[in-house]
Amino acid sequence: MKNNSNKGKMTAIFCGFLLLICSQVLAGQKIHTVYFEGEENELHVYRINGTKPGKTLLIVGGIQGDEPGGFLAADFYADFLLEKGNLIVVPRANFPSILKMERKINQDMNRKFLDDDIPNYETKVVTVLKKLICESDCFLxxxxGSGIYSTEFEDEMKNQERFGQSIIADNTVLEKTGSEENINLEQMAQIVIAKINRHIKNKEHYFHFNNHRTNDPDSIHKEQLKSATYYAYQSCKIPAFGIESAKSLPLEQKVRQHIYAINGFMEVFDIIPQTPRVDLKEPEMQYMIISVNDSIPVVVGKMQHLKINKGDTVKVLDILANYERGLSVDVIGLGNQFNDMKKKLVINESTRIEAKKDFYKCGSVFLDIDSKASKAVSLLAVSESNDTQEIRYKLIINGKTKIIDNYSHLSIRRGDKLIIEDILTGKVDPSKYIVNFKGFIGNLHNNNGEDRGYVIDTSEGSLLTRYSLKKKGRQYYVLTTLNGKEVGKIFVDIQSQANEEI
Ligand SMILES: [Zn+2]
Known part of the structure; x- marks a missing residue:
């Protein structure tokens, strides 16, 4: 069993940027639990807790694999976020039977809720479902169902014994013990049925309440004593309903009917969805799709290197990220200052292509000029980053590019204009570092220490002398940190102009 608290780690990181919005989101959460991981009957359970407390509705789909209207509808709710109340969603209770599009594999899973310990995977799943049912305030x-349920016998496919287009309960009333009030199951179902029928054009397809009277001596549905809803009714004492779309209807209509039913019960239990859903996960680029010299595009993963030849043209065709909108790329040092997507650019020096989601940097790939490869055998090679943590600095001094090694000295003259364009790194995305010229403030509004990209004026009085070594204003340093730890440094030695000393 594995727990993935989706909002925990991911959102926490991203919340650094958007503290106000996130404090709201973190209050509600979604927990994805996987039972029997790696087995064919792997069971996925999604618990969605609203920002405000409330009732819990359990939605189970796919307990029989040949009923897609149910599990496809349930699936949409696994991605929900809630304002109030809770959902427990099991979209595919019986995954092996779904894969085979069959009602059952060893045993009908919906006839195993009464004293059945035959050792098979169905028993294992039912044990989990029983627990979830008793945790909930209502179960769907x-x-x-085949045919259409009707209180009158109309024909072979439409009569009292059919299931389709009905909401089934095991009784009209659920009698509670102790001081708790009884629950009128029929009334609850009728409220929801009215909501569903508003969307159904053909009166012949209207939903009806279908009372199985499961425990009555003359019930025609005695087999339902072994069903999940009867277990909920009898053992957990919660309202439970079978929602039945008629098999013969188009798939989309079946799914929609289930959705109207679920939404209806959510309303009854005052479970309120977030609309729109706010899920501020940290943006992350997975792949960049790049064409070199108009060739067939190659897929380059985050932090991978693409070897090219000097003078090749490169065009980023698309990027794949955990967001679909707001994406752009920046070919560092080339193209324009906004978006280099789908622009054919001539590459003469090794560089990096950075993907962004809005203004968030979300991953890079590297273009390495391969000086050794001959033009004739130019094969596109994508490789993983090398393991070295080597850092080099790409600087622009008075408009001229210069690359220098970590822990080395840069000698410039007072008044020179310096830009730390970027650092060149191996394994770690350069955007994860902070490169700080001590004594210079890049962004006045948000002094996070990041100084890449700013023009650093080294004229007398432009820098903060107290940060220079020995406070003499002659030697400054640039400190590079990763997660707050020093990983690099360069020294900037400012030579005096000839007349300064005199
Ligand atoms: Zn069924």
């Missing part, structure tokens, strides 16, 4: 089991 999503099905497709």
């Amino acid at each position: 089991n999503l099905h497709e």
Whole structure:
């Protein structure tokens, strides 16, 4: 069993940027639990807790694999976020049967909730479902039924014994013990049925309440004593309903009917969805799709290197990230200052292509000029980053590019204009570092210490002398940190102009 608290780690990192918005989001959360991981009956359970406390509705789909209307509808709710109340969503209770598009594999899973310990995977899943049912305030089991339920016998496919287009309960009233009030199951179902029927054009397809009277001596549905809803009704004492779309209807209509039913029960239990859903996960680029010299595009993963030849043209065709909108790329040192997507650029020096989601940097790939490869055998090679943590600095001094090694000295003259364009690194995305010219403030509004990209004027009085070595204003340093730890430094020695000393 594995727990993935999706909002925990990811959002926490991203919240550094958006503290106000995130404090709201973190209050609600989504926990994805995987049971029987790696087995064919792997069971995925999504618990979605609203920002405000409330009732818990359990939605189970796919307990029988040949009823897609149910599990496809349930699937949408796994991605929900809630304002109030809770959902427990099991989109695919019986995954092996879904894969085979069959009602059952060893046993009908919905006939195993009464004293059945035959050792098979169905038993294991049912044990988990039983626990989830008793944790909830209401349970919906999503099905497709053959034919259409009717209180009158109309024909072979439309009569009292059919299931389709009905909300089934095991009784009209759920009798509670102790001081708790009884729950009128029929009334609850009728409220939801009215909501569903508003969306159904053909009156012949209207939903109806279908009372199985499961425990009555003359019930025609005695087999339901072994069902999940009866377990909920009898053992957990919670309202439970089978939602049945008629098998013969188009798939989309079946799914929609289930959705109207789920939404209806959510309203009844005052479970309120977030609309729109606010999920500020940290932006992350996965792949860049790049064409070199108009060739067939290659897929380059985050932090991978693409070997090219000097003078090749490179065009980024697309990027794949955990967001679809707001994406752009910047070919460092080339192209324009906004977006280099789909622009054909001639590459003469090794550089990096940075992906952004809005203004958030979300991953880079590297273009390495391969000086050894001959033009004739120019094969596109994508490689993983090398392991060295080597850092070099790409600087622009009075408009001229200069690359220098870590822990080396840069000698410039007073008044020179210096830009730390970027650092060139191996394994770690350069945007994860902070490169800080001590004694210079790049961004006055947000002095996070990051000084890449700013024009650093070294004229007398432009820098803060107290940060220079020995406070003499002659030697400054640039400190590079990763997660707050020093990983590099260069020294900037400012030579006096000839007349300064006199
Ligand atoms: Zn079914």
